[in-house]
Amino acid sequence: MSGTPSLDRISLNQITTEHWSLEEAVEGCLRHDVPWISVWRHKIHEIGLSKSRKLIQDAGLNVSSICRGGMFPAPTPEERRERIEDNKRAIEEAAELGTDVLVLVCGPAPDKDIDSARKWVEEGIEELIPFAREHGIKLGIEPLHPMYAADRSVISTLGQANTISERLQSDYVGVVVDVFHVWWDPDLYREIERARGSILGFHVSDWVVPLPDIFKARGMMGDGVIELRRMRQAVEAAGYHGPIEVEIINDAIWNQPGDETLKQMKERYVEHV
Amino acid sequence: MSGTPSLDRISLNQITTEHWSLEEAVEGCLRHDVPWISVWRHKIHEIGLSKSRKLIQDAGLNVSSICRGGMFPAPTPEERRERIEDNKRAIEEAAELGTDVLVLVCGPAPDKDIDSARKWVEEGIEELIPFAREHGIKLGIEPLHPMYAADRSVISTLGQANTISERLQSDYVGVVVDVFHVWWDPDLYREIERARGSILGFHVSDWVVPLPDIFKARGMMGDGVIELRRMRQAVEAAGYHGPIEVEIINDAIWNQPGDETLKQMKERYVEHV
Numbered sequence: 001m002s003g004t005p006s007l008d009r010i011s012l013n014q015i016t017t018e019h020w021s022l023e024e025a026v027e028g029c030l031r032h033d034v035p036w037i038s039v040w041r042h043k044i045h046e047i048g049l050s051k052s053r054k055l056i057q058d059a060g061l062n063v064s065s066i067c068r069g070g071m072f073p074a075p076t077p078e079e080r081r082e083r084i085e086d087n088k089r090a091i092e093e094a095a096e097l098g099t100d101v102l103v104l105v106c107g108p109a110p111d112k113d114i115d116s117a118r119k120w121v122e123e124g125i126e127e128l129i130p131f132a133r134e135h136g137i138k139l140g141i142e143p144l145h146p147m148y149a150a151d152r153s154v155i156s157t158l159g160q161a162n163t164i165s166e167r168l169q170s171d172y173v174g175v176v177v178d179v180f181h182v183w184w185d186p187d188l189y190r191e192i193e194r195a196r197g198s199i200l201g202f203h204v205s206d207w208v209v210p211l212p213d214i215f216k217a218r219g220m221m222g223d224g225v226i227e228l229r230r231m232r233q234a235v236e237a238a239g240y241h242g243p244i245e246v247e248i249i250n251d252a253i254w255n256q257p258g259d260e261t262l263k264q265m266k267e268r269y270v271e272h273v
Numbered sequence: 274m275s276g277t278p279s280l281d282r283i284s285l286n287q288i289t290t291e292h293w294s295l296e297e298a299v300e301g302c303l304r305h306d307v308p309w310i311s312v313w314r315h316k317i318h319e320i321g322l323s324k325s326r327k328l329i330q331d332a333g334l335n336v337s338s339i340c341r342g343g344m345f346p347a348p349t350p351e352e353r354r355e356r357i358e359d360n361k362r363a364i365e366e367a368a369e370l371g372t373d374v375l376v377l378v379c380g381p382a383p384d385k386d387i388d389s390a391r392k393w394v395e396e397g398i399e400e401l402i403p404f405a406r407e408h409g410i411k412l413g414i415e416p417l418h419p420m421y422a423a424d425r426s427v428i429s430t431l432g433q434a435n436t437i438s439e440r441l442q443s444d445y446v447g448v449v450v451d452v453f454h455v456w457w458d459p460d461l462y463r464e465i466e467r468a469r470g471s472i473l474g475f476h477v478s479d480w481v482v483p484l485p486d487i488f489k490a491r492g493m494m495g496d497g498v499i500e501l502r503r504m505r506q507a508v509e510a511a512g513y514h515g516p517i518e519v520e521i522i523n524d525a526i527w528n529q530p531g532d533e534t535l536k537q538m539k540e541r542y543v544e545h546v
Contacts, residue, residue: 111498227387
């Protein structure tokens, strides 16, 4: 465990430069020697899958993950079936782009019944396993901060994600640790250790005070209260040595030039992660 | 466990009518047959403690709790000492107003070291026990939603509150369950049962989608996704049959006439709690 992680591991999660197209993001990574990129599906769909693949291959970039699958709960069996089909398309896109991780944002309950929604999440992931295995894609359950429990994910803690991952017992299911979502958790370090062998991704940003917005809430590393280095060392101690995605959803950062963002995220990564 | 809780248990948490003085809130409770009130210290300080006591006594109102003590973590021992002294004043005020519960909002970390802050919270509560016992005041640890972990409370789950309460083993320490803060927790019902015998308060509001604000975030019961009746029945099954505080921090509700708020909160209480 070094004091500073290698820049060979830094990845631009594409939402951090939301105002850039995929082409601009790929070119930005080349200009700034960022070797990894995490691609969002809405950016793929803007230009199509084959053009997306060609852009990334020609640039020689590595794809750390595709964001995002999930969104399993829905009020009717037919709608839940449609969600599964959409996840299969996401798995195909992930395979086509040459990554091995699909990040799952599991979805909110369609009504007040959070227990049923959690059951549907687990059933949905289980149903996807054979298709994921065929395509060589691992499903990364990303717990989201409890402030998103009503509208984005009923999976709110790393403990929940670990429990699902353990129950499903598959090499194609694991967890994604995003510091913004889990930093507050009193069981965090125990759950990171429990996730040993199944950590599929590590995402960094920061929690600034006051939070600028509920959704567009994340700060640049070093601007907030999260013990970034401690968490990075903990996931390494639990065996994760893969790419480290910088994933920042923030209007002020979106509105600055993307080159400024990439320069800053590399500096802060070296200094704080 | 009845389908509807008795209106004998409803309490106006005074923050729900933040634009009312204590005198206006007391008069409002009388007009609307609300038998309990939870008093905030900044409202007491506006008119003084003895006038506050007289208002409440003359009205024949019961005081369900005083909000709030806590805020234990601070960078220096001297500042932590001052916080303890302020909590002692809060205990004296609670005793003077004839309640037996002081609600603790435990406070954020002064820096990135959340573990130390959590330790200071527990040490602070422990230090207050003899003073609380002398005054007949119980200290209610209220876990706050993890979205407030950086600026209001490093105690984010009922599990944490229960652990502190169990460690301290005192009749003068317990927990307060506020639906807004804990509804998302996958361990919620297990932790409510674990809190048997030490639940000192139950607060209701709702989680609306989208949330109107980060701090002024709470909705009127029935407007959101929280399984209010299920939670009320769970705290009753765990032995709590005391007052039920309506605690809503929300600009739109603050800006409507207080009489409208009290009328609405009684209707929603009957319908949804």
